[in-house]
Amino acid sequence: MTDETVLDLASLKLDYEAQIVSIEALAWRYGISRRNLYALVNTHHWRQRRPRRVDRDSLVERLLRLIETQVLKLEFAMDDPETDESAVLVKLASTLDRLISLRAEAPPQRRKASKAMTALRDKVARRIAQLDES
Numbered sequence: 001m002t003d004e005t006v007l008d009l010a011s012l013k014l015d016y017e018a019q020i021v022s023i024e025a026l027a028w029r030y031g032i033s034r035r036n037l038y039a040l041v042n043t044h045h046w047r048q049r050r051p052r053r054v055d056r057d058s059l060v061e062r063l064l065r066l067i068e069t070q071v072l073k074l075e076f077a078m079d080d081p082e083t084d085e086s087a088v089l090v091k092l093a094s095t096l097d098r099l100i101s102l103r104a105e106a107p108p109q110r111r112k113a114s115k116a117m118t119a120l121r122d123k124v125a126r127r128i129a130q131l132d133e134s
Contacts, residue, residue, distance in 0.1 A: 007030060007031075007032070008030075009040070009044065012026070012030050012037075012040065013044070013046055015029075016037070016041065016046060016049070017046060017047050017049075019049055023037060023049075057103075060099050060102060060103055063095070063099055064096075064099060067092055067095060067096055067099075070092055071092065
């Protein structure tokens with residue numbers, strides 16, 4: 001994409017969410033890289049083409065960020081006499097309580113070993129086997 005070109009985000013979003021054109025073709029058509037396309041999808045919160053695997057911790061973190069955003073909006077809306085903050089605050093508090101309980105109930109997750117860690121573990125096991133044979 002050159003400096004003179006202005007990216008039409010509305011058209012890009014429609015094309016992306018229609019799922020007719022591949023990601024590669026879409027990026028090429030708009031003159032951006034795949035990485036930039038995915039950055040736009042995440043930045044502008046467009047509907048994902050394929051659902052992500054739901055991770056409890058990331059879901060809780062996203063909800064906590066959402067609550068933080070709502071609290072910031074409420075801080076600005078406090079000056080408006082038409083706003084009923086109490087109902088929103090009660091709902092946010094109950095959501096926060098539920099998130100905290102979900103986090104406490106969650107079993108600890110085991111991390112998947114990386115290829116390097118698996119290779120190192122195999123190497124150590126072979127070395128121990130060699131020492132046992134000696």
